[in-house]
Amino acid sequence: MKNISIWKDYSKKTNYNKLDKDLDIDVVIIGGGITGVSTLYHLRDSNLSVALVEQNKIAYSTTGNSTGKLSFLQNDLLDKIRKYSGDKNAFSYISFQVDGMNKMVKLINDKKIDCDLKEVDSYLYTNKEKEIDKLKDLSKFLNNRGINTKETSNNLVESKYMFSVDKTYMINPIKFVYGLLKDNTYPIYEDTSIIKIEKKKDGYISYTKDNKIKSKWVVIASHYPYFIKPMFFPIKVNLEKSYISASKKKIDPVSLISYSNPFISIRTYKDYLIYLSNSHTINKDVDDLSNFNELLKKVKDLKLNPDYLWSNIDIMTSDGMPYIGRFKDNMLISTGYNTWGLINGFMGGSILSDIINKKKNKYTELFSPNRGSLGLIPTYFGNIVKNIEGYIKGINSNVDTRYIDGKKVMCKDKHKVEKKCPHAKCGLRYNEVEHTWDCPCHGSRFDINGKCISGPANRDITVSDND
Numbered sequence: 001m002k003n004i005s006i007w008k009d010y011s012k013k014t015n016y017n018k019l020d021k022d023l024d025i026d027v028v029i030i031g032g033g034i035t036g037v038s039t040l041y042h043l044r045d046s047n048l049s050v051a052l053v054e055q056n057k058i059a060y061s062t063t064g065n066s067t068g069k070l071s072f073l074q075n076d077l078l079d080k081i082r083k084y085s086g087d088k089n090a091f092s093y094i095s096f097q098v099d100g101m102n103k104m105v106k107l108i109n110d111k112k113i114d115c116d117l118k119e120v121d122s123y124l125y126t127n128k129e130k131e132i133d134k135l136k137d138l139s140k141f142l143n144n145r146g147i148n149t150k151e152t153s154n155n156l157v158e159s160k161y162m163f164s165v166d167k168t169y170m171i172n173p174i175k176f177v178y179g180l181l182k183d184n185t186y187p188i189y190e191d192t193s194i195i196k197i198e199k200k201k202d203g204y205i206s207y208t209k210d211n212k213i214k215s216k217w218v219v220i221a222s223h224y225p226y227f228i229k230p231m232f233f234p235i236k237v238n239l240e241k242s243y244i245s246a247s248k249k250k251i252d253p254v255s256l257i258s259y260s261n262p263f264i265s266i267r268t269y270k271d272y273l274i275y276l277s278n279s280h281t282i283n284k285d286v287d288d289l290s291n292f293n294e295l296l297k298k299v300k301d302l303k304l305n306p307d308y309l310w311s312n313i314d315i316m317t318s319d320g321m322p323y324i325g326r327f328k329d330n331m332l333i334s335t336g337y338n339t340w341g342l343i344n345g346f347m348g349g350s351i352l353s354d355i356i357n358k359k360k361n362k363y364t365e366l367f368s369p370n371r372g373s374l375g376l377i378p379t380y381f382g383n384i385v386k387n388i389e390g391y392i393k394g395i396n397s398n399v400d401t402r403y404i405d406g407k408k409v410m411c412k413d414k415h416k417v418e419k420k421c422p423h424a425k426c427g428l429r430y431n432e433v434e435h436t437w438d439c440p441c442h443g444s445r446f447d448i449n450g451k452c453i454s455g456p457a458n459r460d461i462t463v464s465d466n467d
């Protein structure tokens with residue numbers, strides 16, 4: 001059994017150089033997931049000098065650990081948006097999803113991007129009696145938007161009510177991102193982390209460990225930003241982690257999700273069935289091993305034998321809408337996709353590119369990163385409590401800790417790492433299935449040697465014997 005996402009096994013890692021000089025450019029894009037690469041793609045015809053810096057490898061973080069679905073049928077997210085932002089904005093959100101999905105599919109076909117695109121019906125179901133009316137209402141809402149739904153059933157899951165929509169898609173997300181880079185002429189730097197950004201009179205300076213990038217615009221495409229101010233992310237959002245398996249099973253292509261928690265998401269890829277479960281807010285329950293074990297039990301009940309096991313974490317916003325746009329001066333951000341980031345990331349890149357190119361975009365207002373409302377204050381308060389809870393729980397490390405030269409370090413076999421995450425000093429936990437060090441507060445991840453593989457942390461935590 002492999003402890004990486006199936007997409008990583010079915011695509012070849014990129015190999016761009018590390019940044020080794022100072023740059024003076026118009027736009028720096030920080031992060032090479034779907035958001036950063038889409039922004040780079042949408043800026044392709046501008047007369048601007050642009051560079052993208054990625055702290056690890058292109059599409060290897062959240063994007064490369066997703067389930068690769070392109071669908072506007074997104075669990076209970078639309079109902080959350082209806083609750084906090086009203087039906088009008090929920091209509092706009094659905095249009096954004098359908099527009100985005102169709103643009104991506106057209107691009108895949110026009111540019112002949114080899115990303116294993118599959119058109120498929122998507123199913124949404126509940127096995128709770130009390131949710132049947134909610135699903136029926138959601139189905140009606142979609143019908144009013146011109147989307148046909150069909151009451152149906154599927155023998156992969158037990159359900160009390162299920163409906164489907166047609167013309168949704170599935171891709172290999174890593175191969176799609178690589179496809180966006182097919183004709184790219186802008187420089188890309190991998191293994192290059194931005195550790196500080198300073199505002200200057202005429203723009204910004206972004207610092208790596210050894211170099212500086214001067215730019216007029218900064219695009220934060222790093223998923224969870226490493227800085228706390230000015231957006232105060234830890235208060236506004238929480239993080240959701242899920243566990244995923246891929247097992248050999250030959251069935252007709254299918255894409256299926258449950259409406260609410262406990263979330264189940266199923267899709268096919270080649271001869272595999274991908275099964276996701278055990279979603280939880282990361283600072284509530286940090287025990288990865290028992291979550292993986294529960295996932296294994298569920299898939300074994302379906303007579304599946306997993307070949308791949310991995311986990312993934314995404315940012316959940318309090319009102320269900322992503323944060324896309326300008327948040328301060330010429331600093332732009334696109335993130336907070338509530339586990340639906342492939343369409344949102346692609347379209348987020350187009351909004352950010354339009355802002356830079358001073359072009360109108362009808363969706364800019366909808367996703368303003370500086371929005372807020374009094375109604376969200378209780379949720380913000382809840383997020384503060386979760387942060388504190390995660391901080392305390394995480395301190396109880398699940399591996400040996402030792403003092404080396406007066407410094408407390410964690411040890412796993414011959415590997416030694418710092419005990420706390422460099423981002424906000426939360427105690428790290430060892431993930432025994434993926435062999436990573438995971439932060440239970442804000443989702444940073446490090447490989448067993450301490451190399452940072454997911455932000456918001458922006459440096460490694462390796463402790464060598466000479467430290």
Ligand SMILES: Cc1cc2nc3c(=O)[nH]c(=O)nc-3n(C[C@H](O)[C@H](O)[C@H](O)COP(=O)(O)OP(=O)(O)OC[C@H]3O[C@@H](n4cnc5c(N)ncnc54)[C@H](O)[C@@H]3O)c2cc1C
Nearest residue numbers: 031033034035055062063066067068069194222341342455
């Ligand atoms: C379990 C799960 C399943 C999902 N399945 C789906 C799905 O089927 N369909 C869908 O649409 N969405 C899905 N999503 C959501 C989707 O994966 C994410 O929303 C999306 O990939 C986020 O993309 P991103 O580019 O913003 O972030 P990322 O892909 O994380 O990219 C950010 C990049 O920035 C880099 N970075 C971070 N800090 C720095 C720094 N300081 N300097 C330089 N680089 C930096 C990181 O290394 C990373 O590569 C899923 C999410 C989860 C948790």
